[in-house]
Amino acid sequence: MDRAMNIIISGGGTGGHLFPALAIGDEIKRRYPDANIHYIGSKFGIEKDVLPVKNVNHSLLPIRGLQRTINLEGIGKNLLLPGRLMSSISIIKSLFREINPDLVIGTGGYACALPLREAIRKKVPTLIQEQNSYPGVTTRWFADKANTVCIAFEEAQSYVKKKCVLVGNPVRKEINSGNREAGLKQFGLDLDKKTLFLFGGSQGSLALNQAMEKMISSLSISNTQVIWQTGKNHHSNYSHHESEICKVLPFIDDMANAYAASDLVLSRSGAITCSELTVCGKPSILVPFPAAAADHQTKNADALAKHGAAALIAEKDLIPEKVAALIQSLLDQKNQLIEMAAASLKLGRFDATSKIVDLAMELIL
16 A cells, blocks of 8 residues: 555444454554544543543443433433434545544444444444454344454354454563552552452442442451542542542543552443453453343353363352352462463463464465
């Protein structure tokens, strides 16, 4: 290609869709510094806070997903959907005229559907990257029309007609480059104490936050330090637990140092979380989100647990006293933690991002 390539990367709503988009974009820019990359997300997703800070070219569509909750608020939001859809379609058509993309990459979420639809309509090469064992709606809609579909779990293939490429999930290149000492100092924690890192995905988890609130006193007694990411919407309810050994934060941008600082992770089992845990070689206790489509978070967690990299606890079994005892037991058994860490690292797919970009570039170069 004689000129700089123009690429649209669309995906968002949650960190599970947004961070793979950013990882793919970063790898493309690393290889082709002159590439023009334009990210597309939603005004209602996590990307509205992340993309402006990243200082990248982006557009946010006034579209949001269909509300499945049957109440006045949900019905009201759904009534606005047709207008938001038409406005978003208009924005996409205008962007395509302006950018004239050579390639469109979709990483899932409701804002991803319209760019893929327009690209397929205009015969622009498309690549879909699916993170989960059970593909999202956008992947199921467009997989058979896309040029290439990359998946992270073998199980995903059975849900789509298109022959997919199993490559793993893209994770941020710097995610495993954190430093334990620097991380502990950054969070104001003791270098000599064991550290638990709790988070429930980019938006936080009410169930994990409620459990941690009940466990925090027993963990404090046992001298265990905690890095606690509550999620932006939950932070005000738990910030009063901030102490010398418990750091309560709404969101952590430097996940590399948070992982590096921790001896054990307690989290949900979204696809990107599991990918980051394995690339970083972290032992974990995973509590799948029970309402995830086709229970894919349980499948994700089970993939780690059966290899000895994680302990799996169903949310219905999330009894604070028992979980606190399990945390303490694992932190006290250094050899078991080492074995879990090694098993986790063995599952890590370090080259997923590179392989996805290889496949993307094959479509246009």
